[in-house]
Amino acid sequence: xxxxxxxxxxxxxVLVLTAVLGHVLLWTGQPLGGFVLPxxxxxxxxxxxxxxxxxxxxxxxxxxxxxALAIGYGALATPERSWDGFATWxxxxxxxxxxxxxxxxxxANHSVYQAVxxxxxxxxxxxxxxxxxxxxxxxxxxxxxxxxxxxxxxAGELRAAGVAANxxxxxxxxTALVPLFTEPGHGSAExxxxxxxxxxxxxxxxxxxxxRDAPLAAAVALLLPVCKHEGGVHxxxxxxxxxxxxxxxxxxxxxxxxTLTLLAWLPLQAALTFVPAERRAGTVAFAAxxxxxxxxxxxxRWRPSRxxxxxxxxxxxxxxxxxSAAARRSCRARRPQCSAAAWRRRRWCRSVLRxxxxxxxxxxxxxxxxxxxxPRHSRASAATNPVPRGGRWHRASPGSVAGWSSWxxxxxxxxxxxxxxxxxxxxxxxxxxxxxRRGCWWGSVCTNCGSVHRLLRRxxxxxxxxxxxxxxxxxxxxxxxxxxxxxxxxxxxx
Amino acid sequence: MSAPADAPSLAAGGRGAWRRLxxxxxxxxxxxxxxxxxxxxxLVRFPVGAIQKRAESVAEWRRLGADGWCFRKADAExxxxxxxxxxxxGPRDLVRYDGSQQGALQLLAPLxxxxxxxxxxxxxxxxxxxxxxxPRTPWGDPPPGTVHVVVGSLGALRIEHRSPPR
Numbered sequence: 001x002x003x004x005x006x007x008x009x010x011x012x013x014v015l016v017l018t019a020v021l022g023h024v025l026l027w028t029g030q031p032l033g034g035f036v037l038p039x040x041x042x043x044x045x046x047x048x049x050x051x052x053x054x055x056x057x058x059x060x061x062x063x064x065x066x067x068a069l070a071i072g073y074g075a076l077a078t079p080e081r082s083w084d085g086f087a088t089w090x091x092x093x094x095x096x097x098x099x100x101x102x103x104x105x106x107x108a109n110h111s112v113y114q115a116v117x118x119x120x121x122x123x124x125x126x127x128x129x130x131x132x133x134x135x136x137x138x139x140x141x142x143x144x145x146x147x148x149x150x151x152x153x154x155a156g157e158l159r160a161a162g163v164a165a166n167x168x169x170x171x172x173x174x175t176a177l178v179p180l181f182t183e184p185g186h187g188s189a190e191x192x193x194x195x196x197x198x199x200x201x202x203x204x205x206x207x208x209x210x211x212r213d214a215p216l217a218a219a220v221a222l223l224l225p226v227c228k229h230e231g232g233v234h235x236x237x238x239x240x241x242x243x244x245x246x247x248x249x250x251x252x253x254x255x256x257x258x259t260l261t262l263l264a265w266l267p268l269q270a271a272l273t274f275v276p277a278e279r280r281a282g283t284v285a286f287a288a289x290x291x292x293x294x295x296x297x298x299x300x301r302w303r304p305s306r307x308x309x310x311x312x313x314x315x316x317x318x319x320x321x322x323x324s325a326a327a328r329r330s331c332r333a334r335r336p337q338c339s340a341a342a343w344r345r346r347r348w349c350r351s352v353l354r355x356x357x358x359x360x361x362x363x364x365x366x367x368x369x370x371x372x373x374x375p376r377h378s379r380a381s382a383a384t385n386p387v388p389r390g391g392r393w394h395r396a397s398p399g400s401v402a403g404w405s406s407w408x409x410x411x412x413x414x415x416x417x418x419x420x421x422x423x424x425x426x427x428x429x430x431x432x433x434x435x436x437r438r439g440c441w442w443g444s445v446c447t448n449c450g451s452v453h454r455l456l457r458r459x460x461x462x463x464x465x466x467x468x469x470x471x472x473x474x475x476x477x478x479x480x481x482x483x484x485x486x487x488x489x490x491x492x493x494x
Numbered sequence: 495m496s497a498p499a500d501a502p503s504l505a506a507g508g509r510g511a512w513r514r515l516x517x518x519x520x521x522x523x524x525x526x527x528x529x530x531x532x533x534x535x536x537l538v539r540f541p542v543g544a545i546q547k548r549a550e551s552v553a554e555w556r557r558l559g560a561d562g563w564c565f566r567k568a569d570a571e572x573x574x575x576x577x578x579x580x581x582x583x584g585p586r587d588l589v590r591y592d593g594s595q596q597g598a599l600q601l602l603a604p605l606x607x608x609x610x611x612x613x614x615x616x617x618x619x620x621x622x623x624x625x626x627x628x629p630r631t632p633w634g635d636p637p638p639g640t641v642h643v644v645v646g647s648l649g650a651l652r653i654e655h656r657s658p659p660r
Contacts, residue, residue: 063537067544074548078555081563087600091607098608105624111616113591115600167519174529177536183543184551 008219009051009156011149012204013044015122016219019226022125027268031101032125034132055155055165055172063176064151070182072144075190076137082185085192087115093127094136102272110274118273120265122226123194146196147189151176153200157207194228201227202234209242214253217242221257221290225265232262232286236293243297255294262287564601568649575651576602579644583609587627590614590643592656599646614643615659 007013017040025032080086095106105112131139154175158168176182181189181196189196201223208217220238224231235258242251263284270283299309516526555563561576568576583589585608591599592614603611609627612620628642636642640655 066540070544070548074552077552079560081551081555083564083601086564087604091604094604094607105610105621109612109621110618111613111620113595113599113603113611113613115595115603164520167521170519170529170533174533174536177533177540179536179539179543182536182540184548 006213006215007048008213008216009153009204010044010048011050011153012216012219012223013047014040015126015201016222017043018125018129019122019223023121023226023264023268026102026121026125029101029103031099032096032128032132034129036125037129037133051156053152053155054159055151055169057169060169060172060176063173064148067176067182068144068148071147071189072141074184074188075140075143079137079140080190080192082188082191082193084186088119089123089194090127090192091115092119092121093124093131093139096124096128097131097136097139102268107272118269120194120226120228120231120269122223123197126197127192140190140192143190143192143196146200147181150181150196150200150203153203153207157203157210160207160213161210198224198228198231198234201231202238205234205238208254209238209245209247209250212247212250214250217250217254218257221254222261225258225261232258232289236289239290239293240297243294244301246301248298251294251297255290258290259287262290561605564605565598565651568598568651572598572649572651575644575653576605580605582629583627584625585609586624588612588620588624589627590641591646592643592654593645594647597646597648598651599644602644602646602651611644614641614656 008016014037018037021036021040022032025036074081080090095104100106102108106114127139127142129139130142133139134141151172155168155172158171163171180187181199185191187193187195201220204216205220205224207213208220221235224235224238235254239251239254239258242248242254266284266287267280270280275283296309296313515530516523519526519529521529554566558566559577561580562573565573565576579589579602583606587606587609589606589609589611590613591602591611593599599611610621610624626641636655639657641658643654643656645652645654
C-alpha cells in the first residue's frame with residue numbers, strides 16, 4: 001500500500017482544509033473571500049487524487065440521478081423551506097457572504113438578534129463559498145452535491161471494507177432512498193440542516209473504525225465538532241466503540257485530533273455565545289472529553305480493571321460537584337422544587353417507565369428469537385452471518401464489537417449451543433445481562449397488567465360538559481391557582 | 495375449487511428465488527428481508543414523497559411568497575405585519591424587537607436579512623452606522639415620543655409603540 005492511498009479520501013481532505021482555512025480566517029477577523037474552497041480543493045488534489053465511483057449499474061445510476069434531480073429542484077427553486085435551515089444555518093451563511101467576519105454586529109453585538117448563537121460554522125462556510133461563486137440561489141447546489149457525496153462515501157467505504165459489488169449497489173440504492181434525506185421536510189437534503197454533512201462524516205468515521213484507518217479517523221475527529229452540536233457526542237461514541245473494539249491506535253488518533261479541534265472550536269464558540277470570561281476556562285475544559293473517554297474505555301477494555309473502573313466512574317459521577325459553587329448552591333436550593341415537579345409528573349414518569357419496559361421486553365424477545373431466525377445449518381450463511389454464534393466470536397476476540405454484539409444478542413439457547421462450551425470460563429454463566437433482560441420483561445408484563453387492571457376497574461364517569469369545565473376554570477381563577485392567574489392577568493386593563 | 499396443478503412448484507420457485515437472492519446478497523434472511531423491504535418501500539414512496547410533495551411545497555412557496563410561507567400558520571395580523579416589514583425595512587436598517595426570542599422572530603430575522611433586529615431594552619451599544627427603522631405604521635401615526643417595536647411571541651408578531659428606554 002503506497003503512502004497516497006493511506007491518506008483520507010479527496011473529499012474528506014477538501015472538507016478538512018476548508019474547515020481549517022475558514023476558521024482561521026474567521027478567528028483572525030477576516031471576512032471569507034471566495035478562495036477558501038478552491039484553495040482547499042487544490043491542496044487536497046496535491047495530497048490525493050479523487051477516487052472513481054465505487055458503485056455502478058443502471059439501478060444505482062437511475063436512483064441517484066432521480067434523487068439528485070428532485071433535491072436539486074427543491075434546493076434551487078426556493079430558499080430553505082425548513083425553519084432551522086432558513087433561520088440559523090443559511091442565515092449565518094448569508095451574513096458571511098455579505099462580507100461579515102466574526103467581529104460583525106451579527107456575531108459580535110449582544111443586542112443584535114440571533115436565533116441560536118454558537119452554531120458550528122463548517123456548513124455555513126461551505127454554503128458561503130458556493131454562494132460566492134454561484135450566487136445566493138445557485139449556492140444551494142451544495143445540498144444535492146452533498147447528497148451525492150453521501151452515496152459516494154457509502155459506496156467507497158463498503159468497497160474499502162471488501163463488500164461484494166451487488167451488496168454495495170443495494171446499499172447505495174437503500175441509502176439513496178432514505179426518506180429523511182430524499183423527501184422535503186426538516187432534516188432533508190435541501191432543508192439546510194447539517195444532518196447530511198454529519199451523516200457523511202459519520203460514515204467516514206465508521207469506515208475508519210472498521211478498517212483501522214488512522215488518517216481518516218483523524219480527519220473525522222477534526223470535522224465532527226465543527227459539523228453540528230452533537231458532533232462531539234458522536235465523536236465520543238465513535239471513540240469508545242473504537243477502543244472497545246480493539247482499535248486502540250485509531251481511538252488514540254481520534255482522541256488527539258478531537259481534543260485539538262475542540263481546543264480550537266470551544267473558545268470560538270464561547271466568544272460567539274458571549275460566555276463570561278470567568279467561565280471560559282470551564283467551557284474549554286470540555287476539550288478533554290475525548291481523552292477522558294479514551295482513557296475510560298481503555299480501562300473498561302482491560303479486563304482486570306473493568307469492575308474497578310465501573311465503580312470509580314459511578315463514584316465519580318455521584319460525587320461530581322456539578323460546576324461552580326454558585327451552581328451547586330442553586331442546585332441544592334432547587335432540589336425540593338425538582339422533587340415536587342417530579343412528583344407532579346409521576347403519571348408521566350410511570351408511563352415512560354412502562355413504555356421503556358415494554359420496548360426493552362420486545363428487544364429482549366427479539367434477541368432471544370434471533371438464533372431461531374437465522375439459518376444455522378447453512379455453511380454459506382455461517383460464513384456471512386454478521387452475528388454468528390456467540391461462542392465463536394467470544395473465543396476469537398473477546399471484547400471486540402462482534403463479541404459484544406454477539407454477547408448482547410445471544411439467548412440462553414445460543415449459549416447452550418455454542419457459548420458455554422467455547423467461551424472463557426464463567427463468561428456467560430455469571431453475566432448479569434440475561435437477568436436484567438428477564439427483569440425488564442417481567443417488569444413490562446407487570447406494569448401493563450397493572451394498567452389493564454386499573455382500566456377495567458375505573459368507574460364510568462359521565463363526560464364533563466363544557467359548561468362544567470368553564471365553571472371549574474372560573475373556580476380556579478377565583479382561588480388564584482393554576483390557570484386562574486392567567487385569567488386575572490388577561491382581564492386586567494393594559 | 496381445486497388448486498392449480500403447478501401451485502406447489504410456483505411456491506417452491508418463489509422460495510428458491512428468495513434463497514438465491516439471499517445467497518447473492520450474502521446476508522442473513524431477516525436482514526435481507528429488511529433491506530429489500532426498505533428498497534421496495536423507498537421505490538414505491540419516491541414518486542409521492544420526493545417528487546409530488548416537493549413540487550407542492552415549492553408551488554405553495556411561490557404562491558405565498560417567503561413571508562407568507564413562513565407565517566402561513568399564523569394569524570392574519572402577523573402575516574400583515576411580516577409583509578409590511580419585508581416591504582418597508584431597508585437592507586441596512588435596525589429594527590427594534592422585544593418579546594420571546596423563540597417563535598415568530600426566528601422567521602422574521604432571515605426575512606429581513608441583511609437588516610438586523612436589535613433588542614429594545616438592551617444595554618449594549620447598537621451597531622454603529624446603521625439607521626433605525628422608524629416609519630409610520632399603516633394603522634395610524636405613532637404617539638409622539640414613542641418608537642416602533644416588533645414584539646414577537648411563539649406564533650405571532652405585533653407592532654407596539656413604546657417610549658425609548660434611552
